[in-house]
Amino acid sequence: MKQEINENTENKIIEAANSVFEKKGYDGTKMQEIADTAGINKALLHYYFRSKDKLFEMIFSMAFRKLVGxxxxxxxxxxxxxxxxxxxxxxxxxxxxxxxxxxxxxxxxxxxxxxxxxxxxxxxxxxxxxxxxxxxxxxxxxxxxxxxxxxxxxxxxxxxxxxxxxxxxxxxxxxxxxxxxxxxxxxxxxxxxxxxxxxxxxxxxx
Amino acid sequence: MKQEINENTENKIIEAANSVFEKKGYDGTKMQEIADTAGINKALLHYYFRSKDKLFEMIFSMAFRKLVGxxxxxxxxxxxxxxxxxxxxxxxxxxxxxxxxxxxxxxxxxxxxxxxxxxxxxxxxxxxxxxxxxxxxxxxxxxxxxxxxxxxxxxxxxxxxxxxxxxxxxxxxxxxxxxxxxxxxxxxxxxxxxxxxxxxxxxxxx
DNA sequence: GGAAGGTTTAACCAAATAGTTAAACCGGTT
DNA sequence: AACCGGTTTAACTATTTGGTTAAACCTTCC
Known part of the structure; x- marks a missing residue:
């Protein structure tokens, strides 16, 4: 159960971060907006992904692989x-x-x-x-x-x-x-x- | 004389703003960096161009005309x-x-x-x-x-x-x-x- | 020389924003 | 029922950043 909830939240974050980063770029993206889009608290974002940089790096490499793939x-x-x-x-x-x-x-x-x-x-x-x-x-x-x-x-x-x-x-x-x-x-x-x-x-x- | 100095500073600002905005985009650009690049004080930037938006709008429309031209x-x-x-x-x-x-x-x-x-x-x-x-x-x-x-x-x-x-x-x-x-x-x-x-x-x- | 007016600066302010903390919450285990 | 772990939240902090202010600094003109 825990695992499911966990992955659910994580996925919501990844989806939200992906959507916002792609549209607005690193500089244009605010952690608050990602949190809002994912329907969660900003602190929870930092609980799952320590920093904006870490989260961005993940989203970016996913996106890169998607495109090159x-x-x-x-x-x-x-x-x-x-x-x-x-x-x-x-x-x-x-x-x-x-x-x-x-x-x-x-x-x-x-x-x-x-x-x-x-x-x-x-x-x-x-x-x-x-x-x-x-x-x-x-x-x-x-x-x-x-x-x-x-x-x-x-x-x-x-x-x-x-x-x-x-x-x-x-x-x-x-x-x-x-x-x-x-x-x-x-x-x-x-x-x-x-x-x-x-x-x-x-x-x-x- | 005043006019010359004035235009000189204004040009320095425009050149600097152009260079920084083009490379980093609106969100990635800090007024401080434009000031530094122009070799002037940040307050002077606001003296010539009231706000980041105003300055940006000018640079953008210049750039747009340059490209379309x-x-x-x-x-x-x-x-x-x-x-x-x-x-x-x-x-x-x-x-x-x-x-x-x-x-x-x-x-x-x-x-x-x-x-x-x-x-x-x-x-x-x-x-x-x-x-x-x-x-x-x-x-x-x-x-x-x-x-x-x-x-x-x-x-x-x-x-x-x-x-x-x-x-x-x-x-x-x-x-x-x-x-x-x-x-x-x-x-x-x-x-x-x-x-x-x-x-x-x-x-x-x- | 000094008054006037535009220009430049240092110091400051307020809002935005990434990141932290400590407490509350919740599901499963004993 | 009490507790333990991971999860979630509200409240907070520190820093960055756009923008302001008041004083200092020319340059010109009388």
């Missing part, structure tokens, strides 16, 4: 590169739409305090073999004449940038392009097709 | 669309490189407090005729068979996204792709060509 599909799946990209863009766009503040949160906090992300990096470096397998796959398909030679780093960045930007800058985009919420949704649906086309076009052999 | 080239210049895009990407990339924190600053603050940007929008809407001229130009070149039909909103967003993202997420990109500062610079130089190619490809008639 979505990339695993690119490495793991054993399907042709072009097919892979089609599926990835579709899924990734949906994921970002459902987690609008996540990418900006990560980018901001890594900019603000790069140290927080250095330790998380090593966990990624360890999975180097997967990267090599992907590069080998690309090389193979290039030799087969399916793909033309290209720099995967740029393609990767282009894809991520085009996927993330409209959501990260959503109020700006809606404002500048004068869109309603519905038009924005429509716009995003169109984008999936357009971005996929552009990326495929930039790597497919003619 | 760079887009004017797209509307004003009377040269073929494809040529326009080539020049724009080259110049815009250099501009963002020299103002790394600017786009993220704008995006963040508009996300955090959309009202601050509503009033700035009207100033842009007033220049609607330029937008219509650009759209007419595109339509004309499409009819001439130079361009294929496309949605300018997506093309615009794609261009901006690919230009801005690597700088906004610079530490992340450098970390994940394991680049030195020199390699990053090199990478950006390559990007100009690649992004230009991709964008042109997505609008040029075959």
């Amino acid at each position: 979505k990339l695993e599909f690119l490495f793991d799946e054993n399907i042709p590169v072009i097919e892979k990209i089609k599926i990835f863009i579709d899924q990734h766009t949906d994921f970002i739409a459902a987690n609008r503040h996540l990418p900006l949160f990560i980018v901001n906090e890594v900019n603000r305090r790069p140290e927080i992300f250095v330790k998380l990096l090593s966990g990624i470096y360890e999975k180097d073999d997967r990267l090599h397998r992907l590069l080998a796959q690309i090389e193979k398909e290039t030799k087969e004449g399916v793909l033309k030679p290209f720099d995967p780093r740029h393609v990767f960045l282009n894809m991520i940038a085009m996927n993330i930007f409209p959501f990260a800058a959503k109020p700006l985009v809606k404002g500048l392009l004068r869109m309603s919420e519905d038009e924005f949704r429509q716009f995003i649906t169109e984008r999936k097709r357009i971005v996929t086309e552009i990326i495929i076009n930039s790597i497919a052999a003619k | 760079k887009l004017e080239f797209l509307f004003d210049e009377n040269i073929p669309v494809i040529e326009k895009i080539k020049i724009f990407i080259d110049q815009h990339t250099d501009f963002i490189a020299a103002n790394r924190h600017l786009p993220l600053f704008i995006v963040n603050e508009v996300n955090r407090r959309p009202e601050i940007f509503v009033k700035l929008l009207s100033g842009i809407y007033e220049k609607d005729d330029r937008l219509h001229r650009l759209l007419a130009q595109i339509e004309k070149e499409t009819k001439e068979g130079v361009l294929k039909p496309f949605d300018p909103r997506h093309v615009f967003l794609n261009m901006i996204a690919m230009n801005i993202f690597p700088f906004a997420a610079k530490p992340l990109v450098k970390g994940l792709l394991r680049m030195s500062e020199d390699e990053f610079r090199q990478f950006i130089t390559e990007r100009k060509r690649i992004v230009t190619e991709i964008i042109i490809n997505s609008i040029a008639a075959k």
